Amino acid sequence: MMADTSNPPLVVDRKARMKIPFVDLDLRDPGERIFDFEDVVIPFTPERARQEASRCIHCPDPAACVGACPAHNDIPKAMGLIEQGRFLEAAQVYHQTSTLPEICGRVCPHEQLCQGACPRNKREEPVLTGALEAFVLDYEREHQPFQIPVGEQTGKKVAVIGAGPAGWAVAEKLVGFGHKITIFDSKPAPGGLLVYGIPNFKLPKDVVWKKWNDLKKAGVAFVGNTYIGKDKTVDDLFAEGFDAVFLGVGSGIDAKMEKTPGTDLPGVYESTDFLIRGNVEPKYLPLEIDEPLKVGRHVVVIGGGDTASDCLRTALRMGAGEV
Ligand code: SF4
Secondary structure, three states, X not given: XXXXXXXXXXXXXXXXXXXXXXXXXXXOOHHHHOOOOOOOEEOOOHHHHHHHHOOOOOOOOOOHHXXXXXXXXXXXXXXXXXXXXXXXXXXXXXXXXXXXXXXXXHHOOOOOOHHHHOHHHHOOOOOOHHHHHHHHHHHHHHHOOOOOOOOOOOOOEEEEEOOXXXXXXXXXXXXXXXXXXXXXXXXXXXXXXXXXXXXXXXXXXXXXXXXXXXXXXXXOEEEOOOOEOOOEOHHHHHHOOOOEEEEOOOOOOOOOOOOOOOOOOOOOOOHHHHHHHHHOOHHHOOHHHOOOOOOOOEOOOOOOOHHHHHXXXXXXXXXXOEO
């Protein structure tokens, strides 16, 4: 039998790789992006992705990036495949350990996880593993869309409460086992935090809707505007014939500033309310919060984390002159 030479083994010369210069992500001009809610990051080209992946020095097992990844994605393997231009195979590496890689590639805090653990940090910048993950999943979507595997039907029905990332992940796993899944949520549209929390300039909604279409094609059903605990109970679901119920409701309640006078005045918003009103398309807004958001010239954001950053970026895009 002839040896397969179509995919020659990766040559890893760590010293040579350490000399490959870091080139940061391309971002859209701030003067342009301040006027819209489109993605801030300019995606990699295939050539640029291969170049960036070639900066990986393929740390000895266990690589720090894999240990720091909550899903334990085999990042060095994916980096090797990307470097060789084998993007579809790299996408498969992510599918093995993650149900939402196209979303994690965009919104995971990579700087604190895989990229934060990368030893290239010691001298310069880490391998941009997050953007590379997003790149290969987009490439796969364009060239050979992934289909969620559906198992042989068991006749069992499972109710998933909460249409956010946890609910979607459970739904994908359970259709793989052949169960019928119905997801319930209090909001009109599926997505949870992916739709009602993360702004479009960080996570373009077409990425979210395409993933939801994958789930629908796999047979996952959605019932919106249904608050389990008020509109119906878990016992009602069992009485309706569901064999199991998964609770994946997340935490949608903001930290309160009850001791601070004035938090109930007009023009003062809690972050979740502000981000929903500012970022969600009107047709997907719950009825009780469908009135337009009013942002003044001068905006104060209290807090300094990711959510505060999302709020200030939203306020600027909505016309605030100073935040
Ligand atoms: S930690 Fe960084 S250099 Fe090491 S294998 Fe992971 S991505 Fe590559």
